[in-house]
Amino acid sequence: MTKQFLFLSDFDGTLSEKDFFHVIIDTYFQKDSEKLYADWDHKVMTDLEYLSRIFQSIGRDEAGIDEDILRIPFDPNAKKVIDHVQRLGGDFVVISAGTDYYIRRIFQHYGxxxxRIFSNPGVYANRGIRLNVDPAGKYYSPLYGVDKEKIARDLMQDYQTVFYAGDSRPDLEAALLADTIFAKGKLQPLLDEKKKPYVAIRNFADVEDYLNRHKEVFTDGSR
Known part of the structure; x- marks a missing residue:
């Protein structure tokens, strides 16, 4: 049976104001931060390889890493939007190229x-977070670990209306499949290049405002 609507969202930089790997670099690798950020920007390795190295190098016990996770500046309006979506009968799903290790802990902390979370599986190991990515997995991406477009395409078949919130290049293909896109940061010019309309947002307060002003999107199925 087709459900009414689905809200897909990226985590780092979208549901949070700062990526977790930025938190780690800025806290523990300040002397090397310029090079580390340059390596990320210039894509000297895949995002999956880069994040795997950063997360494995944290160098703290599990309790210490939990403290680091709680330094992630989680959007204070995100829970309101998630509750709003669920209250109206929709499903909220996170698709992240980070790791479920910190996403699950953030969600638990904020109640x-x-x-549902689709992300790279992570476990505590050797004073860091190890990403256990399966290259044979259904949604495997050699660049990001998870292929957001494949996940979105599969999930959206069961819904009349799909929203997508994201902020960067890994979100682009998945966002293009949605009926309404909420875009932050680098995702905006990428959508402009595709001539794809979107709702520009700074945070989830803007998402909440849009949903309150456009109640018809929850009733007008477009699939």
Whole structure:
């Protein structure tokens, strides 16, 4: 049976104001931060390889890493939007090229439940976070670990209306499949290049405002 609507969202930089790997670099690798950020910008390795190295190099026990995770500046309006979506009968799903290790802990900390998470599996190992990515997995991407477009394409088949919120290049193909796109940061010019309309947002307060002003999007199925 087709459900009414689905809200897909990236995590780092979208549901949070700062990527977790930025938190780690700025806290523990300040002397090397310029090079580390340059390597990220110039894509000297895949995002998956880069994040795997950063997360494995944290050098703290599990309790210490939990403290680091709680330094992630989680959008204070995100829970309101998630609750709003769920209250109206929609499903909220996170698609992230980071790791579920910190996303699940953030959601637990803020009392967020009933949210499916598609992300790179992570476990604590050797004073860091190890990403356990399966190259044979259904949604595997050699660049990001997870292929957001494949996930979105599969999930959206069961819904009349799909929203997508994202902020960067890995979100582009998945966002293009949605009926309404909420775009931050680098995703905006990428959508401009595709001549794809979107709702420009700074944070989830803007998402909440849009949903309150456009209640018809929850009833007008476009699939």
């Amino acid at each position: 967020i439940s009933h949210v």
